[in-house]
Amino acid sequence: MTEELVRATLKEVLIEEFEVEEDEIVEGANFFEDLDMDSLDAIDLIVMMDKKLNIDLKAEDAQKIRTIDEFVALIMTRA
Amino acid sequence: MNTRRVVITGVGVLSPLGNDMQALQEGLESSRSGVVHVESWSEYKDFNTRVCGLVQWDDYKVIPRKSRRSMGRVAIMAAKTMQDAVADAGLSEEQISNPRTGISFGSTMGSDEALFDSIGTIAQEKTFIGQNSMSFLKFMSHTVAANIAAMFKIRGRNIPACSACTSSSMAIGIGYESIKYGMSDMMFVGGSEEAHAYNAGIFEIMAATSTRYNDTPDQTPRPFDTERDGLVTAEGAGTLVLEEYEAAKARGAKIYGEIIGYATSCDGEHITTPSSEGMEQVMRLALDDANITPDKVGYINAHATSTPKGDIAESHASYAVFGDKTPISSTKGYMGHILGGCGVVESIIGLISLKTGLLPANKNLVKVDETCAPLDYLFEHRYGNHDIVMNNNFAFGGINTSLIFKKIEG
Numbered sequence: 001m002t003e004e005l006v007r008a009t010l011k012e013v014l015i016e017e018f019e020v021e022e023d024e025i026v027e028g029a030n031f032f033e034d035l036d037m038d039s040l041d042a043i044d045l046i047v048m049m050d051k052k053l054n055i056d057l058k059a060e061d062a063q064k065i066r067t068i069d070e071f072v073a074l075i076m077t078r079a
Numbered sequence: 080m081n082t083r084r085v086v087i088t089g090v091g092v093l094s095p096l097g098n099d100m101q102a103l104q105e106g107l108e109s110s111r112s113g114v115v116h117v118e119s120w121s122e123y124k125d126f127n128t129r130v131c132g133l134v135q136w137d138d139y140k141v142i143p144r145k146s147r148r149s150m151g152r153v154a155i156m157a158a159k160t161m162q163d164a165v166a167d168a169g170l171s172e173e174q175i176s177n178p179r180t181g182i183s184f185g186s187t188m189g190s191d192e193a194l195f196d197s198i199g200t201i202a203q204e205k206t207f208i209g210q211n212s213m214s215f216l217k218f219m220s221h222t223v224a225a226n227i228a229a230m231f232k233i234r235g236r237n238i239p240a241c242s243a244c245t246s247s248s249m250a251i252g253i254g255y256e257s258i259k260y261g262m263s264d265m266m267f268v269g270g271s272e273e274a275h276a277y278n279a280g281i282f283e284i285m286a287a288t289s290t291r292y293n294d295t296p297d298q299t300p301r302p303f304d305t306e307r308d309g310l311v312t313a314e315g316a317g318t319l320v321l322e323e324y325e326a327a328k329a330r331g332a333k334i335y336g337e338i339i340g341y342a343t344s345c346d347g348e349h350i351t352t353p354s355s356e357g358m359e360q361v362m363r364l365a366l367d368d369a370n371i372t373p374d375k376v377g378y379i380n381a382h383a384t385s386t387p388k389g390d391i392a393e394s395h396a397s398y399a400v401f402g403d404k405t406p407i408s409s410t411k412g413y414m415g416h417i418l419g420g421c422g423v424v425e426s427i428i429g430l431i432s433l434k435t436g437l438l439p440a441n442k443n444l445v446k447v448d449e450t451c452a453p454l455d456y457l458f459e460h461r462y463g464n465h466d467i468v469m470n471n472n473f474a475f476g477g478i479n480t481s482l483i484f485k486k487i488e489g
Contacts, residue, residue, distance in 0.1 A: 041148070043212045
């Protein structure tokens with residue numbers, strides 16, 4: 001699984017499911033401070049990415065992610 | 080005991096006949112039907128009804144995403160009517176979030192769609208993996224009240240009223256009593272229901288759905304008519320803003336009417352079979368609460384759902400209280416049975432009646448069932464000069480409600 005695929009999938013989920021504006025999805029964007037998401041959104045983001053990419057993400061992983069880059073890095077360690 | 084007067088100062092509604100009071104009034108006056116043929120229900124085996132009253136509205140993005148994410152259609156529609164009612168009443172954020180401002184909302188179920196999406200997988204695959212955090216918040220019993228409270232930053236009392244077909248009439252009663260007896264100064268009240276095959280299916284199991292008019296949906300349901308063959312489920316939502324009268328008057332609020340009487344009581348008998356005695360009792364209790372005699376009521380909006388037993392029982396209860404001189408109609412003939420939302424939508428029809436004098440006809444009533452009591456059934460629209468209306472609703476569990484509204488002069 002390439003990082004490009006992960007980033008593209010994440011972008012699609014953020015736009016489609018969380019109604020984030022495309023121009024807000026930039027490197028270093030913080031889910032909670034920049035994208036108006038919260039802890040429940042983080043759990044559902046984990047569930048959706050897990051389904052899309054068939055990786056081993058768990059609800060507790062939601063506590064580890066703060067930024068798009070951190071999340072992509074986490075997924076790459078499980079891929 | 081010192082009590083306070085309670086008035087209605089804001090209205091929001093989504094119904095199969097239209098999505099504001101004006102559209103609802105025009106739908107009634109033109110005798111339009113909001114019942115349509117639903118072909119997609121044919122995917123269910125041995126399920127025969129194909130008619131449902133549907134709301135033509137899906138502009139979900141008027142509800143902010145963070146509020147909407149935990150709402151199914153049932154709560155989204157209610158939230159939309161809350162938005163409209165708050166705007167109609169012209170309220171500030173401070174008034175809405177005052178600790179003495181509360182809410183009461185109900186529905187028969189939470190979101191059926193969310194329930195189906197979630198529970199089926201859990202039951203079959205015996206795992207919770209893959210479930211998101213929002214499903215339960217969409218289908219839990221008090222999803223409407225909980226979501227509206229969070230979205231509008233309600234700080235006062237929140238009493239969900241989930242009692243099937245009396246959910247929203249009971250919510251209005253809870254709001255009325257909260258203000259009347261001094262626990263709150265303002266209450267947002269109402270209810271909602273979303274259309275789903277499940278709602279119709281549970282009634283079909285009990286042989287209570289309409290199945291003979293699938294190709295002529297505007298001809299069903301037919302409350303009190305000899306040719307009625309069961310109820311038609313529907314969706315819809317409504318919100319009323321209730322305020323203490325003196326405060327409403329002081330701020331120059333537009334006043335739709337006053338709630339002068341409410342009662343809820345229980346049959347304490349059969350879980351589904353309606354009791355004429357229980358219906359009669361709740362009407363008499365509401366009249367007592369309003370401190371009026373039956374002859375003062377100028378129009379009765381009946382619950383009558385077009386089931387064989389229910390319509391007969393209600394007609395005899397109405398006759399026992401009112402005799403045969405009070406105009407009566409069930410407006411379910413126009414839109415079907417909104418279940419948890421019917422009480423508030425039918426109360427709004429009562430407010431339309433107070434404002435315009437409209438006594439809406441029983442749509443689809445051609446010949447009254449001979450086993451129904453002799454009442455002043457409205458066969459055509461009439462216009463009266465009445466100033467008091469009653470709205471009755473009855474639910475599974477023998478739960479009954481009766482509300483009485485009065486025009487405010489000046």
